[in-house]
Amino acid sequence: MNEHFLRLWPVQGSDYAVSVDWLVIGFTGMMALFVVPVFVALWMFIWRYRRGREANRDHRAQSNLPIELAWIILPFIGSLVIFLFSARLFFFARTPPADALEIQVTARQWMWKFQHQGGQREINTLHVPARRPVKLTMISEDVIHSLFFPSLRIKQDVLPQRYSMLWFQAEHSGTYQVYCAEYCGTDHAAMLARLVVLDPGDYQHWLQDNGSAADLISQGETLYRQYGCGSCHDSGNAPPLAGVFNRTVRLADGGQVVADDAYLRDSIVLPQKHLVTGYLPIMPTYSNLLDEEAVQRLVAYLRSLPATASGDPK
Missing domain, CATH: 1.10.760.10 (Cytochrome c-like domain)
Incomplete structure (x- = not known):
């Protein structure tokens, strides 16, 4: 596939991203199921009852109880399914596993700083192992920022004077783009970073090669x-x-x-x-x-x- 081809949908770097995509597709499909017929009927009526055309314009009220009940019950059931699925994803995203790898994140204009438990420190690049949960404890040194991983479908505001939390589990090794999703000043658009997902063995080698004198x-x-x-x-x-x-x-x-x-x-x-x-x-x-x-x-x-x-x- 051409690498320069315009992507309308970011790659999926985690199972959570797959679930989010299905939620978006399902919600969009449900909306289309109920909105498209309305617009089709609208244009049909505009054409049929346009000015100068002979048509039956009897406006006496007519009722069809089965159709009315279906129009009420089916959207309700669809909305309830979407709500339950999205609520499950929300609670999943807010409950990191107890054995998650912990990394400290500090944001400032205009860079991301990462501290690993072993003492390794990075700026604008974050190395993590694949297929292992990673918990980020984040804070800002100046203004509000927002750490956004498009390929993981997760985003969390990073606030001054207050810790916020984000966790994920990347399933596929590779390099993914990271953005700041909150306007934070003149060079906001340049506040970029990279997420480098390594196989567990390669991640251990990276920790050893970039080890600090103290954890x-x-x-x-x-x-x-x-x-x-x-x-x-x-x-x-x-x-x-x-x-x-x-x-x-x-x-x-x-x-x-x-x-x-x-x-x-x-x-x-x-x-x-x-x-x-x-x-x-x-x-x-x-x-x-x-x-x-x-x-x-x-x-x-x-x-x-x-x-x-x-x-x-x-």
């Missing part, structure tokens, strides 16, 4: 010690951090919050947002010292801290 957790631990976080959190002057990830934290205002990625990030850059009960608000903000990539490394380290033998945070 993401070790880099976070270095930052933890560099900024002296343990002087408060390990001494009792600040909330303990061992095993805190995904636990319920009691707040000074009487509320509760789950210590997820967003909570850990806010505790670093917005320490006064969630004050833990029993502790003074003495922690300074690190928003002027750490960029989002460094914060992601710290969060990766805090997530890795195990609970004590008693099962409670240290």
Whole structure:
């Protein structure tokens, strides 16, 4: 096939993309099934009852109960099928597998930065293994961006000051185009990237060839010690951090919050947002010292801290 042939439909890089395409085709077909006859009848009536033509213009009301019921019930059933299928795809897209490969994404004008758990870092290129779920935890350093994979039929806004999530499983090795789908400034159209899907063996070779001196957790631990976080959190002057990830934290205002990625990030850059009960608000903000990539490394380290033998945070 000619490589320069204009594609009206992006290639399908995942099973999810196939399902989305069938949803679009099914919805379009259902709309055509009910819209086309209306337009055909419209033009037939325009021609039949045009001015100057003899025709029976008796406008007495006529009723056909079977046709009316069919016109109501059949579109309802079709709409319900489309709704159930699309809802299933939505929940599938929002529920990443527990064993998904995690990659951190930071957007800024006008580039995409990716951090792998092994410490590998990329700009405007993302290498992933085929036939393995990949979870992207994303944040923006400036304005709203949107990470769009046309070949995977997925898109997610990337927001400043807030984590968003996207996951996918590419089935076929190859190189796919990635776009920013949210206008983000003068050079928005140049904010491009590539998704490189490798066979699992080739991906392992790529990780080894592009390995870092320390993985993401070790880099976070270095930052933890560099900024002296343990002087408060390990001494009792600040909330303990061992095993805190995904636990319920009691707040000074009487509320509760789950210590997820967003909570850990806010505790670093917005320490006064969630004050833990029993502790003074003495922690300074690190928003002027750490960029989002460094914060992601710290969060990766805090997530890795195990609970004590008693099962409670240290």
